[in-house]
Amino acid sequence: MLVLGIETSCDETGIGLYDSARGLLGEALYSQTALHAEYGGVVPELASRDHIRKTLPLIRQVLAESGQRLRDLDGIAYTSGPGLMGALLVGAAIGRSLALALDRPAIAVHHMEGHLLAPMLEPDPPDFPFVALLVSGGHTQLVAVTGIGRYRLLGESLDDAAGEAFDKSALLLGLDYPGGAALARLAEQGRPGRFRFPRPMLDRPGLDFSFSGLKTAVLQVVETQRRAGTLDQQQRADIARGFEEALVETLREKCERALAETGYHRLVIAGGVSANLRLRAELTAMAERRSARLHAPRLRFCTDNGAMIALVGALRLAAGECTPATIETQPRWPLEQLTPIPLLIHGVG
Numbered sequence: 001m002l003v004l005g006i007e008t009s010c011d012e013t014g015i016g017l018y019d020s021a022r023g024l025l026g027e028a029l030y031s032q033t034a035l036h037a038e039y040g041g042v043v044p045e046l047a048s049r050d051h052i053r054k055t056l057p058l059i060r061q062v063l064a065e066s067g068q069r070l071r072d073l074d075g076i077a078y079t080s081g082p083g084l085m086g087a088l089l090v091g092a093a094i095g096r097s098l099a100l101a102l103d104r105p106a107i108a109v110h111h112m113e114g115h116l117l118a119p120m121l122e123p124d125p126p127d128f129p130f131v132a133l134l135v136s137g138g139h140t141q142l143v144a145v146t147g148i149g150r151y152r153l154l155g156e157s158l159d160d161a162a163g164e165a166f167d168k169s170a171l172l173l174g175l176d177y178p179g180g181a182a183l184a185r186l187a188e189q190g191r192p193g194r195f196r197f198p199r200p201m202l203d204r205p206g207l208d209f210s211f212s213g214l215k216t217a218v219l220q221v222v223e224t225q226r227r228a229g230t231l232d233q234q235q236r237a238d239i240a241r242g243f244e245e246a247l248v249e250t251l252r253e254k255c256e257r258a259l260a261e262t263g264y265h266r267l268v269i270a271g272g273v274s275a276n277l278r279l280r281a282e283l284t285a286m287a288e289r290r291s292a293r294l295h296a297p298r299l300r301f302c303t304d305n306g307a308m309i310a311l312v313g314a315l316r317l318a319a320g321e322c323t324p325a326t327i328e329t330q331p332r333w334p335l336e337q338l339t340p341i342p343l344l345i346h347g348v349g
């Protein structure tokens with residue numbers, strides 16, 4: 001089954017082409033980062049307009065590069081939530097109309113299920129059950145996964161998401177939005193132990209997170225250093241290092257607790273922040289200590305992409321699911337509302 005995946009939930013236009021038997025045949029990504037950078041965050045209306053400009057050319061590009069034609073498609077998958085309403089509508093309208101014109105089934109995909117199953121695009125996909133840490137710009141969730149569509153929320157952020165904490169702290173350090181990756185690069189030059197930030201909620205039981213206090217702590221340090229006239233490049237790097245260590249340690253500790261509570265031996269990380277190398281290293285070491293395994297998507301598929309949407313589409317269409325011929329989006333859509341399906345195919349990289 002050959003499925004086209006369309007991702008337009010935020011500021012990336014992603015297209016993927018996934019075949020149940022042959023795996024990922026092609027994908028392309030256009031990032032709007034430069035468009036939004038000067039505003040310090042995503043401007044929803046600009047995002048929607050840019051998705052309109054980019055989606056069809058990218059679909060044509062992916063089909064051409066992989067030697068496929070529109071009529072070869074067996075189904076079309078598009079992200080219908082969660083995300084920005086206008087941005088989602090572009091992908092949903094294009095995906096649904098294309099399916100109607102080609103007389104093929106369409107499937108509305110949950111963006112976070114895309115992230116969660118992205119490690120199945122890798123050659124050594126995780127078996128069920130596993131604990132998933134979903135860390136993106138809008139979500140920080142720990143989920144017990146016992147099958148496709150069988151998700152139980154173990155804990156989540158009560159305020160800022162991990163990516164949001166990265167981005168806000170990056171702005172405070174003078175880095176452009178979204179600054180997560182840039183802050184991580186700056187942290188590499190930072191000296192350990194120069195700044196020790198709070199590890200939010202580690203002293204309490206449970207698997208929820210809170211990151212707004214960490215961001216406020218960064219704000220206070222930056223202000224103090226600025227007033228004292230000592231906020232040079234080395235100080236910025238030291239603060240970035242202290243912030244990253246606090247956040248990564250918090251995520252690692254909660255992941256370890258989740259593995260202990262569930263008794264599972266597999267940990268999956270996904271979402272933009274899972275591209276963070278310190279996080280990947282710390283989680284790998286923790287997993288090894290517990291005789292567990294860490295599964296992470298390749299760096300390109302940690303952040304938003306069309307490949308993960310095509311994959312979920314192929315899995316759900318193969319199980320007989322399809323979405324009625326109406327263009328609908330679900331900007332708020334709890335992961336636990338998804339329907340379970342039997343696993344019929346496996347990711348083949």
Ligand code: KG4
Nearest residue numbers: 136137138163180181272273275276303304
């Ligand atoms: O999953 P994603 O592409 O979009 C959402 O669905 O939100 O995640 C984007 C988030 C941003 O907050 C970005 O700063 C963060 O992922 N991010 C990183 C890194 N790369 C991306 N955060 C920390 N370290 C990185 N290397």
Ligand code: ZN
Nearest residue numbers: 136272303304
């Ligand atoms: Zn995402």
